[in-house]
Amino acid sequence: MERRLHGLGVAPGIAIGAVYLPHAEEAPVVPEAVPPERLDAEVAAFRSARLRAREELAALRARLLEEIGERFGGILDAQLLILDDPAFDAEVVHRIRIGRVSARWSIRSVLGDHARRLSAVDDLYLRERGLDLEDLRCRLQRLLRDPVGYGLRRPSDGPWVAVAHGLGPSDAVDLARHGVVGLATDVGGRTSHTAILAQALGVPAVAGLRDISQVARAGDAVVLDGEQGEVVLWPAEATIEAATARRAAWAEREARAAATPTVTPARTADGATIVLRANVEFPEEAGVARSFGAQGIGLYRSEFLFLTRSPELPTEEEHRTNYLALARALAPHPVVVRTLDLGGEKYFHDVLDRAEGNPVLGLRGVRLCLHRPDVFRPQIRGLLRAAVEPNLRVMLPFVTAPEEIREVRRMWHEEATRLRAEGHAVREDTPLGVMVEVPAAAIAADILAREADFLSVGTNDLIQYALAVDRGNETVNYLYRPDHPGVLRLVRCVVEAAGRRGIPLSVCGEMAADPAGLPLLIGLGVRELSVQPRSLLDVRESVARIDSVAAERAVEHALA
Ligand code: PEP
Ligand code: MG
Numbered sequence: 001m002e003r004r005l006h007g008l009g010v011a012p013g014i015a016i017g018a019v020y021l022p023h024a025e026e027a028p029v030v031p032e033a034v035p036p037e038r039l040d041a042e043v044a045a046f047r048s049a050r051l052r053a054r055e056e057l058a059a060l061r062a063r064l065l066e067e068i069g070e071r072f073g074g075i076l077d078a079q080l081l082i083l084d085d086p087a088f089d090a091e092v093v094h095r096i097r098i099g100r101v102s103a104r105w106s107i108r109s110v111l112g113d114h115a116r117r118l119s120a121v122d123d124l125y126l127r128e129r130g131l132d133l134e135d136l137r138c139r140l141q142r143l144l145r146d147p148v149g150y151g152l153r154r155p156s157d158g159p160w161v162a163v164a165h166g167l168g169p170s171d172a173v174d175l176a177r178h179g180v181v182g183l184a185t186d187v188g189g190r191t192s193h194t195a196i197l198a199q200a201l202g203v204p205a206v207a208g209l210r211d212i213s214q215v216a217r218a219g220d221a222v223v224l225d226g227e228q229g230e231v232v233l234w235p236a237e238a239t240i241e242a243a244t245a246r247r248a249a250w251a252e253r254e255a256r257a258a259a260t261p262t263v264t265p266a267r268t269a270d271g272a273t274i275v276l277r278a279n280v281e282f283p284e285e286a287g288v289a290r291s292f293g294a295q296g297i298g299l300y301r302s303e304f305l306f307l308t309r310s311p312e313l314p315t316e317e318e319h320r321t322n323y324l325a326l327a328r329a330l331a332p333h334p335v336v337v338r339t340l341d342l343g344g345e346k347y348f349h350d351v352l353d354r355a356e357g358n359p360v361l362g363l364r365g366v367r368l369c370l371h372r373p374d375v376f377r378p379q380i381r382g383l384l385r386a387a388v389e390p391n392l393r394v395m396l397p398f399v400t401a402p403e404e405i406r407e408v409r410r411m412w413h414e415e416a417t418r419l420r421a422e423g424h425a426v427r428e429d430t431p432l433g434v435m436v437e438v439p440a441a442a443i444a445a446d447i448l449a450r451e452a453d454f455l456s457v458g459t460n461d462l463i464q465y466a467l468a469v470d471r472g473n474e475t476v477n478y479l480y481r482p483d484h485p486g487v488l489r490l491v492r493c494v495v496e497a498a499g500r501r502g503i504p505l506s507v508c509g510e511m512a513a514d515p516a517g518l519p520l521l522i523g524l525g526v527r528e529l530s531v532q533p534r535s536l537l538d539v540r541e542s543v544a545r546i547d548s549v550a551a552e553r554a555v556e557h558a559l560a
Contacts (some may be wrong), residue, residue, distance in 0.1 A: 002235045005209050007184075009229035010195035012534065013204030014247035015182025016240060017159035019220040019233075021213070022167075022175065029141065032102040040148040042096050046103035047089070049143040054083045056139065060173050064197075075169050075197060078129075079136045089335075106143050111137040131188060135168020161222045161231075165213045169194050176201045182224040184231050186213050188512050196304075198226075200284070206231050253537055257292045263296065263333070266543040268522065268551075274543050277334070277530040279508055283322055286329035289533045292541065295501035296333030296391070298456070298530020300326060302379070313375060317383020327389035334391050336433065336456070336508075336530075338377055339408075341365045341397035342460075360470075365398025365437075370407055380408075380415045387430040395433040395456060400441050405434060405451040435508070437461035442490035455498045456530075459509025459517070463487050482517035488524065488559050495525045506530055518542050520558055523551030 016469055034042055061076045082088050089109070095106040109132050118130030161182035162175050172183060172194045183198055188207030198205040204226030216222065216233055223232040223243040232239050264273045277298030278289035290295060305314050305322055314322075327335045343364020358364040369376040383394055396408060409432065416428040434451070436442050437458035449455060459482060464471040466487050469479045482486065491507070498505035508529035511517035513535035521529065522543070 002239060003215070003233045005212055005215075005231045005233065007121050007209035007212075007229050007231065008188075009205075009226045010188065010207045011183070011198035011203060011205035012227045013182075014226070014243050014250055015159070015161050015204045015222075015224040016243050016247065017161045017181055017222060019163050019216045019218055019222050020160035020180060021139070021164065021216070021218050022162050022219060023164050023213075029104050029108045034065065034096070034100050034102055036100065039097055039100065042103045042106075043093050045144055046092055046096065046107065046140075049103070049140050050083055050089070053136070053139050054080065056143075057083070057170060060170050064173060066453070067201075072518065078132055079170070082133075082136060104141055106142075107137060107140050111140075111331055113510070123129045131166050131168055131194065134166055135170050138168065139170065161224050163212055163216045163222070164427050167194050169197050172197045172203070172205075173201070176203045182206075182222075184209055184212050184216075184222070184224055186210055200282075210315045226385060243501070251260065253534070257534075263290065263293055263295055266540045268543055269545060269547045270549060272522070272548040273527065274522065275506075275528040276536055276539060276543075277336075277506070277508075277528070278533040278536065280326075280533065281528050283326040285328055285533060289536075290330065292533045292536040294330075294333070294533060296330050297335040298506055298528070299395070300335065300337045301341065302337055304340060306340060306342065306488055314382075316378040316381045316385075319379050320385045322384060323386035323392060324389060327386060327392045331389065331391050334393055334395045335389075336393045336395050337383060337386075338397050338435065339366070339383075340369055340376065343368050344396075359476050363437075366396045366404050366408065367398065369396075369440065373411070377411065377415060380412055381419060383430070384412070384416050384419055384426040385424055387427040390427075393431045393433060393454070395435055395454075396463070397435045397458070398437055399434045399448060400438050402447055402451045405448065406431070408432070409451075433504075436494050437465070439466045439490055442493050444502065445494040449501040449503060452503065454504040454506070455494055456505070457491055457494050457507045457509065457526075459487075459491070459507060459511035462490060462509065463511070466490055482511040482514050483520055483558055485559050488520060488555065491521070491526070492524055492559070499525070504528065510535075513539055515542060519546050519551045520555055522546055522548055523553070523555035 006119065057076050057080055061080070064076070091110050092103070092106045095101060095109060096103055099106070115130045115133035115137060118133065160179050161184055162180045163184045165186045166188055167183055167185050175183070181203065183203060183205040184535060186206045186209055188194060195205060195207060204224055206224055206226055206229050209231060212231060220233055221235055223235045223239055225243070226534050227489040265277050277294050277295065277296045278292065278294035279299040280289055280297055281301050281304040302451050305318070322494065341364070343359045343362060363371055386392055396405065399405060413428065416426050419426045431453035433454035433456055435456050435458045436445055436448070439462065442462060445455060460471055463469070463480060463482060467479055467481065467484060469476050471480065495505055507521055507526050508530040510531060512521055512529040513531040518539065529539065
């Protein structure tokens with residue numbers, strides 16, 4: 001009988017294959033006493049494993065740089081830094097000599113303890129960094145066991161779906177090159193480095209499956225859906241058939257997008273024009289956005305720049321080159337850079353105050369930017385300098401009060417004056433828009449509209465806050481309803497406010513890609529949408545089937 005397991009879809013796509021357990025043969029590490037005359041040999045074994053791990057990681061890093069871009073190479077840097085750190089060497093060697101234990105045990109106690117401590121904390125960001133330490137620990141221990149072997153035990157040929165308790169980022173890269181077409185793990189989340197790499201490598205992945213590594217046996221048939229976050233073990237014939245059809249549709253969609261990039265507006269059945277743009281997390285996605293026909297970027301989530309640079313903060317120059325690259329890649333279409341939106345469930349970075357009792361109602365989005373000028377000002381300066389590209393626009397997340405917009409404008413002006421005095425070219429009149437994601441901001445959108453050059457409704461958060469439904473919580477997910485009359489009334493407030501003020505309005509939440517939500521947005525009068533690039537073809541086709549007058553009638557009905 002098939003068994004369905006639900007987790008978090010962290011990299012989209014469908015994988016069908018057999019279970020492969022990359023960590024299955026790892027013997028448990030136990031404290032082994034080492035006689036004094038063998039301690040030198042243990043230290044030497046540790047040091048040679050360390051060197052070898054360094055070589056392997058440097059090679060993986062080079063491949064990442066070459067294949068998926070500069071940004072991703074940095075993900076392995078933390079591990080390389082640890083390997084190069086004399087304090088790490090000293091600590092492991094000290095424990096070997098003082099405790100008279102094996103190198104394997106010493107490494108386990110140095111890295112394993114830290115990793116476990118991080119895994120236990122109530123903080124997604126730190127928990128996921130624990131996986132990076134775990135990744136390094138596994139690599140070193142494999143090399144101690146098998147000094148000449150190349151890291152992870154790898155399958156001979158695919159298609160395999162790797163199943164493990166957790167997978168480190170270097171494992172993901174290694175596996176993706178050896179017949180592994182999907183990743184399924186007990187732990188992990190959307191913001192882990194492994195998830196980001198899986199997306200960039202195009203390997204579907206589901207994390208947070210709790211106990212799949214205990215349940216699955218090597219060679220079991222498995223179907224994995226990285227969009228729905230579902231894994232089916234021992235699938236029935238019909239499940240495999242349905243997944244095969246979905247996988248073919250997915251591949252066909254990718255091929256169609258690559259073959260016929262249509263950078264033209266979509267049209268409804270009765271001829272209304274709908275502008276379609278893409279939501280992206282990395283400048284490298286510019287190509288995908290274009291190939292799926294995006295008329296620009298409606299939302300660039302700049303917090304990912306902070307994530308990939310973590311624990312460092314991005315410099316003004318890094319901000320500038322990132323935004324310039326994206327603006328140039330999509331020109332002449334608009335590129336909307338959203339300023340740092342950390343906080344809430346986006347627990348990425350050390351700049352956040354971990355002591356917050358209720359972070360979802362805490363210091364997030366524009367609040368954090370205003371609270372931490374040391375973090376925000378370099379971003380403003382990078383934006384001002386990149387805005388010499390005329391298609392660049394800037395958008396503030398999580399705004400609830402007009403004072404927030406005024407304060408950003410004041411800082412914006414101050415930095416522009418400074419940059420000019422320093423001899424830089426800047427453009428100060430870049431459109432500054434506001435995201436409407438909080439119910440009160442939607443109801444009072446007319447007040448925010450007086451200060452903003454455009455409005456964009458972030459339905460992902462707006463729905464979460466309007467309905468008091470955590471957007472990442474499986475158990476209450478059934479209440480997350482884009483078509484709830486309360487949600488529709490809020491969106492209507494924003495559409496009307498922008499219309500009265502005569503400023504552009506868009507929707508950049510995933511409601512625009514929801515087959516139930518899309519006609520309602522069009523019926524409410526929304527004419528600009530931004531969704532993840534891979535949804536664009538479906539949205540375009542759905543738009544073509546919608547009659548805007550019929551959609552208006554449907555909205556009247558839904559509002560009631
Ligand atoms: C939203 O809230 O709808 C949105 C687009 O922003 P994010 O998903 O990044 O919170
Ligand atoms: Mg949001």
